[in-house]
Amino acid sequence: MIEIDGIRRVKKAIEAVIAESRVPEDSEHSKNTLAWLLRLKPDADDALQIAALGHDIERAIERRKVRRADFDDYDKFKAAHARNSTLILREIMQKCGLPAAITDDVCLLVRRHEVGGDERCDLLKDADSISYFEVNLPHYFAREGYSETLRRTVWGYHRLSIDVRHFVRSMTYETDTLDTLLREAVLAADHEHPGL
Numbered sequence: 591m592i593e594i595d596g597i598r599r600v601k602k603a604i605e606a607v608i609a610e611s612r613v614p615e616d617s618e619h620s621k622n623t624l625a626w627l628l629r630l631k632p633d634a635d636d637a638l639q640i641a642a643l644g645h646d647i648e649r650a651i652e653r654r655k656v657r658r659a660d661f662d663d664y665d666k667f668k669a670a671h672a673r674n675s676t677l678i679l680r681e682i683m684q685k686c687g688l689p690a691a692i693t694d695d696v697c698l699l700v701r702r703h704e705v706g707g708d709e710r711c712d713l714l715k716d717a718d719s720i721s722y723f724e725v726n727l728p729h730y731f732a733r734e735g736y737s738e739t740l741r742r743t744v745w746g747y748h749r750l751s752i753d754v755r756h757f758v759r760s761m762t763y764e765t766d767t768l769d770t771l772l773r774e775a776v777l778a779a780d781h782e783h784p785g786l
Contacts, residue, residue, distance in 0.1 A: 593688075593689060593692075596686050596687045596688045596689075597636050597640065597688065597692075599686040599687075600640055600682060600683050600686045600688055601639075601640065601643055603682045603685075603686060604620070604640070604643045604644040604647060604679070604682060605617070605620070605621075605643065607647055607650050607651065607678075607682070608620050608643075608644075608646075608647060608650045609650075610650055611649060611650035612650075612652065613649055613650070613729075614729060615725050615726050615729040616646060616649055616650055618725050619646065619721050619722070619725045619726055620642075620643050620644070620645075620646065620647075621643070622721040622724060622725045623642045623643070623645065623714075623717045623718050623721040624639060624642040624643050624717075625721075626642075626716075626717035626718075626720045626721050626724075627639065627642040627713060627714065627717035629717075630713055630716060630717060630754070631713055634713070636692060637692050637695035637696045637699060638699060638710060638713065638714060640679075640683075640692075640696045641679075641696050641699035641700050641703065641714055642714060642717055642718075644675065644678075644679045644682075644696070644700065645672075645675060645699075645700050645703045645714065645718055646671070646675060646718075647675050647678050647679060647682075648671060648674040648675040648677075648678055649671075651678065654674065654678065655674075656670045656671045656674050664745065665704075668704040669704065669705075671704070672700060672701050672702070672703055672704050673701060675700050676697045676700045676701045679696060679697065679700055680693060680697055683696060698711075699711055699714050700714075702714075702715075703715055703718055704718075704749070705749075706749075706751075712751055715749060715751075716750060716751050716754045719746055719747075719749050719750045719754075719758075720750070720754060720757050720758060722746050723743075723746065723757075723758045723761055723772070724761060727739065727743065727763070727768065727771075727772070728763060728764070728768060730742060731767075731768060731771070736767070736771060739771060740771055740774060740775055740778075743771060743772065743775035744775045744778050744779050746775075747775055747776060747779040748779050758772070758776070759776060
């Protein structure tokens with residue numbers, strides 16, 4: 591019972607932090623990533639669920655946020671973002687009294703959520719990636735424009751596992767421009783790595 595209460599407290603604490611984000615889609619993306627995780631694996635364990643909710647938490651804390659402009663390499667930026675989210679989540683989980691085993695598991699998942707590497711990390715990566723396409727892409731486009739969003743979208747499509755790409759390929763948006771951008775990104779990604 592104590593562990594269940596701790597898990598509830600952690601989830602509420604994560605939601606509260608992310609609700610304060612200046613990035614408008616962060617809260618929806620957090621919840622949507624969890625929804626996709628549960629769609630891909632309905633029996634996902636507590637650590638996976640916490641990781642899905644909190645994987646991008648560092649973006650919600652301005653004074654601790656990793657800045658894209660500080661990195662020449664996008665993958666290095668994403669790795670620093672994942673590490674920073676891990677540090678913040680560890681503090682929250684320890685404050686809520688979560689057992690060390692669950693805390694360590696969540697931290698491993700979040701640290702690897704951008705790259706995957708095993709079945710559970712790949713599940714989190716896929717849920718996060720699909721949610722980018724469903725929730726984040728229109729917001730990203732509004733901030734960054736066509737060419738940067740296209741670059742980010744090709745990168746995001748590459749990181750999807752082959753067996754979940756159909757979810758993204760079937761998505762449509764409210765504007766023809768975004769539909770075109772998605773189709774262009776899929777074609778570019780498939781052209782760069784045919785057969786994947």
